[in-house]
Amino acid sequence: MACKKLNNGKELPVIGFGTWQLTDEEKLLNALEAAYSIGYRHFDTAPIYENQTKIAKFIAKKDRKDLFITSKLWNTEHNDPKAALDKTLKELDISYLDMYLIHFPVNLNGKFDLEKLWRHMESFVDEGKVKSIGVANFGMKNLEKLLSFCKIKPVVDQIELHPYLPQKEIKEFCDKNDIVVISYSSLGSTKADLPLVREDPVIKKIAEKHNTTPSKVLLSYPITLGCCVIPRSSSKDHIKDNFECFNLDKEDIEMIDGIKTRCRYVNVEEFGPHRFD
Numbered sequence: 001m002a003c004k005k006l007n008n009g010k011e012l013p014v015i016g017f018g019t020w021q022l023t024d025e026e027k028l029l030n031a032l033e034a035a036y037s038i039g040y041r042h043f044d045t046a047p048i049y050e051n052q053t054k055i056a057k058f059i060a061k062k063d064r065k066d067l068f069i070t071s072k073l074w075n076t077e078h079n080d081p082k083a084a085l086d087k088t089l090k091e092l093d094i095s096y097l098d099m100y101l102i103h104f105p106v107n108l109n110g111k112f113d114l115e116k117l118w119r120h121m122e123s124f125v126d127e128g129k130v131k132s133i134g135v136a137n138f139g140m141k142n143l144e145k146l147l148s149f150c151k152i153k154p155v156v157d158q159i160e161l162h163p164y165l166p167q168k169e170i171k172e173f174c175d176k177n178d179i180v181v182i183s184y185s186s187l188g189s190t191k192a193d194l195p196l197v198r199e200d201p202v203i204k205k206i207a208e209k210h211n212t213t214p215s216k217v218l219l220s221y222p223i224t225l226g227c228c229v230i231p232r233s234s235s236k237d238h239i240k241d242n243f244e245c246f247n248l249d250k251e252d253i254e255m256i257d258g259i260k261t262r263c264r265y266v267n268v269e270e271f272g273p274h275r276f277d
Contacts, residue, residue: 001039004228006155007178010132012099013068014223015243016042018184018232025054027234032058034236038243044230045092046072046103047084052091059094069094072103072136073121075271079109081120085129100130101158105142106271114142115149122152134158136182140173141277147177158182158230161222163256164197164263171225183222183229187215189265202259206252216245221256224248 003011017035022028028051032043036058045052052071059067069092077084085100100121105112124130134156135146146154157174161167161183174181188197197203198214207214215238219229224247231242248256268275 001041004180004226006132006180007153008132008155010098010155012132012156012180012182012228013040013042014228015219015245016040016044016068016070016182016228016230017239018230019043019045019051019055020049020184020232022232022234023049023051023054025057028054029058031234031236031239034239035243036062038240040239040243041066042068042070042228042230044070047074047077047088047091048072048103052088056091056093059092064094068098070099070101071097072101073117075104075106075108078107078112078117081117082124085124089129096128097130099132099134099155100124101134101136101156102138104137104268104271104275105135105139105277106275108271112274114145118146118150122150125152132156134179136184137276138170139276140169143170143173143177143179153177154179156180156182156228158184160185160264160266161227162186162188162197162218163200163203163221163259164188164195164261165265166257171227175226181222181227183227185265186222186229186231187218188263191265194265195261195263197261197263200259200261202255206248206255209252210246212246213241216241217248217252220245220248221253224253 002014017040121133132155134154136158203214
């Protein structure tokens, strides 16, 4: 399993397993077991996914040291992040998280106070409840602000990234500051009212060139750029397929860079205008 070295010396598997929208217990546990047997070791969840108590049943059957477990602090829990973390640890039935992320730079119960919140996140590392801390959905404004005062740097920024939303400015900033980018929604979406990146002619052409699938090209794209990915599936065949990514050619990346279509699939407008600051 290829890993990325984080800025605190820990290692993060390049390909992880996402669990968003996997709430049916039988399907979820079967998918987790399939992923583990194929070689996945990073498993990504969050309280808002409503599956942490189910994932606990999977974790209980494994050697905890063999797993990298990520969870997140939800937007309604900023006023008591300690209670939120303790609840997550209880739901997952573990004593520590490998990584804990601020899910969005949004506090749905008041003003978003990044410095105050980050001090809590740092305290979780000091207490041994969390090995690594990071952020999700942070844009340049909050990344720059965070780096201006943090004692412990964020190890990752988990953001939507694919050929229709390449996020080049954030990626370059993270590279410069030794922050790993984790790409989510790397395969885009199947929503009928949005452009389908899997159907893009450039992606299909690259897939044909490599005798592979558009999905594998889309997952290989962020990996080739140096990102990690967390694809989600309940199909064993797709879980296996997602694990077999490869580095695209320079020519492939240049072709993808030439795509003009832009689309953000996870837009959550209800979180307000600063949700991706």
